[in-house]
Amino acid sequence: MNTRRIWELMARKLANEATAEELQELSALFRDNPDTELPAGLVDELWQKTTAAASEESAIAAHDRHINRMQAMGIPIGQTLTETPTPLTAIRSRRPYLWAAAISTGVLLCMAAWWWTSSKKNNNAIASEVTTRNGSRTSIQLADGTRVWLNAGSKLSYSKDFGKNDRSVTLSGEAFFDVAKQADHPFVIHTETMDIRVLGTSFNVRSYPEDKTTEASLITGSIEAIVKHNATRIILKPSEKIVVMNPLPAIARSAKTQTAKEExxxxxSHVSYYAAQTTAITETSWMENKLVFKDESFTELAQQMERFFGVRVQFDNPQLQQLRFTGIFEQETVQQALSALQLTAAFRYEIQHDTIIIH
Structure with a gap:
């Protein structure tokens, strides 16, 4: 959908019909879809060359018509055709522009064909997508019998051929998987920082783009985690979890000095428990509609509260972001949860529609 919208806006831009709001939208889409910026830039550059060639051709044609009219009226123009073959020179000067215009037009058509083919491939590759908003959760059963519980603010996508020869999905957010066993066809989950390969097991994967880490927690069976940036392979046993640092945003990377120690x-490590029972696993507590947090900063807790309650949290005082909390929310409203936090920390809050401002 984003790709189609990008090319619609590019067409309006090249036709000089795009509004200021549409140009801002196009810039935002390029930031969110960096892979499309290069081909779009090439199309823009080639279009400008084609336009310039057409303008030059029009100017030369107008000049020739003006010279012919002057000659027909008997007006001297300083040189005759026998002295210097001016029209012949003009024809030679036009050919490079006409050639460039033809090449540019051809390349534009190739780029359009490339985009059309690419978009069709993408549509075929990702035929199904399940998403949840903040404050909501869902569960689905895939074609191979695998059961997936999707936490708030998450997206699961998979191809139309899933369950035949392909058993791979892509996750952004958090999900719990109960994978159906198929020895000949491993089940693979792709996230931004690692891939997880399984045959039949139950486990939790947490991979929110805005979080600092991506983690996989194994409950039963066995899984293999492949870290993408260094191809590290780790086999997990039940009750173990792997935590991988997410890549820093570009701004944050540039702010770090070369001498800074890498995290x-x-x-x-092992999964954690929020109660004495061995089934009270923190990593899967969201499936029981519980928000469990242990020694987490107010910033980290605010992100979880946004997903859990379906609200937005803003801090008026940055120092409050460093407060740390431990607790469990289950049936509380967001107001009750904030009032409970106020018992252990000094802060105020106000609610404006779906936004909570922390003072």
Whole structure:
């Protein structure tokens, strides 16, 4: 959908029909879809060359018509055709522009064909997509019998051929998988920082783009996690989890000095429990409609509250972001949850529609 909208806006831009709002929308789409910026830039550049060639051709034709009219009226123009073959020179000067225009037009058509083919391939590759908004959760059963529970603010996508020879999905957000066993066709989950390969098991994957880490927690069976940036392969056992640092945004990367110590990229640990029972696993508590947090900063907790309650949280005082909390929310409203937090930390809040401002 974004790709189609980008090319619609590019067409309006090249035709000088795009409004200021549409140009701003196009810039935002390029930021969110960097892979499309290069081909769009090439089309823009080639279009400008074609337009310039057409303008030059029109100017030369107008000049020739003016000279012919002057000669017909007997007006001296300083040189005759026998002295200097001016029209012949003009014809030679036009050919490079006409040639460039033809090449540019051909390339534009090739680019359009490339985009059309690419978009058709993408449509075929990703035929199904399941999404959840903040404050909502859902569960689905895939064609191979695998059951997936999708947490708030998440997206799961897979191809139309899923369940035949292909058992791979792409996850952005958090999901719990109960994978159907098929020894000949491994089940693969793709996230931004790692891939997870399984045969038949149950586990939780958390991969929100705005979080600092991506993690996979194994409940039963066995899974293999492949970290993308260094191809590290780790086999997990039940009750183990792998945590991988997400790549920093471009601005944050440029702000870091070369001498700064790099954080540990991959860590292996055990799942945590929020109660004495072995089934009270923190990593899967969201499936029981519980928000469990342990020694987390107010910033991290605010992100979880946004997904859990379907609200937005803003901080008026940056120092409050460093407050740390431990607790469990289950049946509380967002107002009750904030009032409970106020018992252990000094802060105020106000609610404006679906936005909570922390003072």
């Amino acid at each position: 540990t990229t991959v860590t292996l």
